[in-house]
Amino acid sequence: MLEFAARFWEFLVRRIDRFLFGIVMALVAVGFVTLFSAADQSVARVSNQLASLAVALVAMWVVANIPPQTLARAAVPLYVLAVVLLVGVALFGVVVNGSRRWLNIGITRIQPSELMKIALPLMLAWYFQRFEGRIGWKDFVFATVLIAIPAILVKRQPDLGTALLLIASGFFVLYLAGLSWKIIVGMVAAVAAAAPVLWNLLHDYQRRRILTFIDPTQDPLGAGYHTTQASIAIGSGGVVGKGWLNGTQTHLDFLPERHTDFIFAVYGEEFGLIGNVLLIFLYLLLVGRGMMIAADASTLFGRLMAGAVTLMLFTYAFVNMGMVSGVLPVVGVPLPFISYGGTALLSLFIGIGILMSVQAHRKLVHS
């Protein structure tokens, strides 16, 4: 009996990277502590998030147990499915908050852009592995097309933030696959040169957000109000913070979106600079571990996937904390493992599952 339990345990943990899992669970713990405060000690919201966590953990375990080469085989169908769903959203999508992002599939509503966040890097990594050793400029052009299709569809929803994140995830794969520095520098220069044109292509609200970022007092009711109140929350936290459940900004209803995108403001107010640095350190450990896994991966696919997932985790964390603390404009990006929301948690844990799969299977594929 005992032996059986031991074997079962072995079966459960054999693909789990303990170090990575430890960091992620530490972040999740920080998330629950903060959520409890942000949600005015609502047990319902916390238990909701607990249920999402259970689902996400199962998904992580399943993905971790799938060899990377099997994941690679799923790349094309998954990418095609995600594109089809995005087209479906454009045609039959449900409008929420003025954007057409959701698709009704009878039992529930899904957000296909969320699926694309995994499917796009998977597709690109598969593509580069498929033509490994023969990659030329045509492949990079084709890869650009693969990125552009979902990015344009998502941009039209309109959801500029997610579209930019998709482009970023695609770019990370290209970068890691060896896109020439000249091209990278050239692209940055081109974007800078085209900025006035792009400015004209933006929606009013998007322009307003950028202007608000430059001067938050311009829009005291909308995004500017968010940034101003978030800065007050973080700044008033000081070095040690006001203490758990004691954030005045949070509990007097000044903070908008305080259990989702702006949860970091709650954290910063209650745990202060010490808490913030600790959180940054946790994310640094997470990114570091991800990079180690990428560096040790034995196949190109494994390297690219692990690298892209890691850099995406970094991007989410950086963009979210950057926008809440006022160094980046406001875009709708949740703080990884901390913000409330089941879908985001699920995709994050699938990403972690991919990292674990790459790590656990590196020797098997090596031979």
Next chain:
Amino acid sequence: MARRFHGFRSRRADNGFGGHEVRNPEREQFWFRRRLAVAGVVVLAAFGTLVARFVYLQVTQHDHYRTLAESNRIAVVPIPPNRGVITDRNGVVLAQSDSAYTLEIQPSRVKDLDRVIDELAGIVEVTQRDRKRFRKLMEESKNFESLPLRTRLSDEEVARFAVNRYRFPGVEIKARLFRNYPFGEVGSHFLGHIGRINDRDLEKIAEWEATANYKGTDYIGKLGVEFTYERDLHGTTGVEEVEVDAGGRAVRTLSRVPPVAGSNLRLSIDIRLQQAAEAAFGERRGALVAIDPATGEVLAFVSRPGFDPNLFVDGIDPASWKELNESPDRPMLNRPLKGAYPPGSTIKPFLALGALASGRRTAAQSIADPGYFQIPGHSHRFRDDKPGGHGSVDMYKSIVVSCDTYYYVLASETDIDDTHAWMATLGFGQQTGVDLEGESTGVMPSREWKRKRFSGPNYRDDHRKWYLGDSISAGIGQGYTAFTPLQLAHATATVANDGVAFRPHLVKQVENLRTGEVRRIAAESTHALAVSPEHIAVIKSALVGVNKEGTSRRAFEGAKYVAAGKTGTAQVYSLKGEKYDASKIDERLRDHAWFMAYAPADRPRIALAVLVENGGFGAQAAAPIARQVLDYFLVGDQAASPAPLAPGAPDPDDQSD
């Protein structure tokens, strides 16, 4: 080419491996790791920037932000706009917002709710009804909302509470705007009512992209024009920036963008006519729609019984709701809009006009009426009202005496799909497009309709087939045929207006107070019937004949104007060959009484349809109501018209239909 994109292969070539397709895993991994290392530097720089920002916010600027957070908080408070006023066509106010004081409780801030309410009851009056209503509101709302326990407090009550306020944290007096419907039940079905915003409303508001504009708004139109014209009535929310102290109380106002009141609605309804029409119904159930044929403006829109919309404004108490919902009279049912009833003989003038338009009949063509009609080869007799028959009947007589046999024969010779297509141009079997939500299409049957209606697995193919007998029933407005009173009034108005149709509408214009802009609703005609003026003239003269020498002559005796009309009596209950005797039949199974009319006959100013549920004969129950309404509208004199007769006291003269 590959050189420009230093893929790993080209880099190998640069390093002397050129030309060979040799894979070099170590080398690849080396280049990959270098790229990772560069990315790692970017990560460190980015996180470093964040830490620097945190130090700036939390150490350097800490005092500044602490001051902002502790002593000076700026709260942005939405100021809900005044909801637009609804008036009738003459400017009489039908719905307006009054300011009044409410006693509100924030349940999340109150520990022992029952005790607090008991104590409050010692200061202001709190009835059992108030308590139940409050419980219901709590079930429906989120925890942190502030909910009204008592509304419309008197000045004395406000003063009494103000003295005791310190005893009740989480309880507040608030000045709120209340919707007030001064006419109560009159017109309740078209006015509708507002009610507290629920989750479904919130979703709808999100779809309008109006979430920000509804901040601070607690009420939304739920029914009637209050619902249809919600976005016009609501207005634009204003914003106030206030300084609040540590307890959250406002200290002073910093800036203020005033709200913009919602647009006013001017209805086409004449509320005095509406009152007269509702009074004419007495205690009976039914519907009446009166339309100005030249514009499609609805002059009166009656659904009896009605309800008091004032009950719904602050959330209806469960007892009143139960009473309204479970009453067998169904006061919440909007009969003219959603009630579909077999039209009976009122369908005849429209079928006759169709027969003229298609050339299937001329006005002079006569049939011999033996008192019944038989499908050749069948023994079943479709009976006429008059046992011996009406003798020789032409089109004029067929309408004036309401001869069934004439229409049995016509129906037997006309394909139902042709009839369906013709009736569709009059608006039967489809929505009229009136500016109220939830309109029924009624039924104007066709082969396709029957196939779809009986498409379920419980039906066989012979259920789906169209039979000649179906056509014959439809030919006198029975069988599957069912129209709404609104549809009948609309079609009557179209005929009265010589075949030019207007979309019926209750709102005449929307008046934006700020810009002074006035939007007129449905001022253009939608289409014209494909009939010649002579054909319309035949039908119109027959309809005048009905009131002069036909089924409804008694109801229109001594009228000071010439009115056109047609009676109808629709069977609710199949008699299976027995003679109809109203006194023997349960009241709810008695026939529905119909009457359609327009007047003055030469230049119609009003067209209407009346339905009295289980009223019996159209001539007895419905025509007198029409007479009263027409008298009121055209002469302004109610005394001249005879009071409607109660069913069950039949006058033999009026029973022919």
